[in-house]
Amino acid sequence: MTLKDMMYISLFAAIVGALAFFPPIPIPFIPVPITAQTLGVMLAGGILGARRGGLSLLLFVLLVAIGAPLMAGGRGGLGVLFGPGGGYILAWPIAAFVIGYLTEKSIHHLKYWKLILINTFGGIIIVYLIGVTYLAILTDVPWGATAISSLVFLPGDFTKVLIASAITIKLHQAYPIIDKVKQAA
Numbered sequence: 036m037t038l039k040d041m042m043y044i045s046l047f048a049a050i051v052g053a054l055a056f057f058p059p060i061p062i063p064f065i066p067v068p069i070t071a072q073t074l075g076v077m078l079a080g081g082i083l084g085a086r087r088g089g090l091s092l093l094l095f096v097l098l099v100a101i102g103a104p105l106m107a108g109g110r111g112g113l114g115v116l117f118g119p120g121g122g123y124i125l126a127w128p129i130a131a132f133v134i135g136y137l138t139e140k141s142i143h144h145l146k147y148w149k150l151i152l153i154n155t156f157g158g159i160i161i162v163y164l165i166g167v168t169y170l171a172i173l174t175d176v177p178w179g180a181t182a183i184s185s186l187v188f189l190p191g192d193f194t195k196v197l198i199a200s201a202i203t204i205k206l207h208q209a210y211p212i213i214d215k216v217k218q219a220a
């Protein structure tokens with residue numbers, strides 16, 4: 036791993052942390068707030084690729100676990116990961132890796148609509164599958180009921196998909212980081 040890799044990984048962990056400054060939006064009937072941080076998950080995978088994107092979110096989760104107040108509302112510590120939103124947060128490194136992997140596979144034919152599909156799969160479907168399952172187990176509520184209650188997140192998350200896809204496509208046109216990594220390997 037090069038110094039540049041470590042810099043990108045750290046930078047995107049910091050970006051996800053900075054997105055915590057957008058105030059979380061609480062939802063009355065589900066104990067998980069709406070945050071801007073999933074936008075950072077999609078950007079990390081789409082811009083950095085699988086390995087560096089996944090590692091940036093793994094670093095972020097480790098920092099949260101040791102108590103860094105990087106979550107929305109200035110929260111950090113193991114309590115955040117073992118709380119209602121823990122499954123969603125623990126899904127972030129996997130989501131970033133999957134988004135990065137699929138982006139790398141499509142890099143030479145990358146289109147906005149492809150990025151929308153990639154970010155929807157990694158940033159919504161994977162995160163929801165893990166997060167909803169974790170929340171259902173934690174709260175002892177049936178999975179189906181938990182999944183239905185989480186549908187309130189879809190409009191905001193799909194908006195983040197559109198934003199992340201637009202930013203990612205523009206960055207790849209201006210400064211293709213994934214291509215540079217593949218050429219250096």
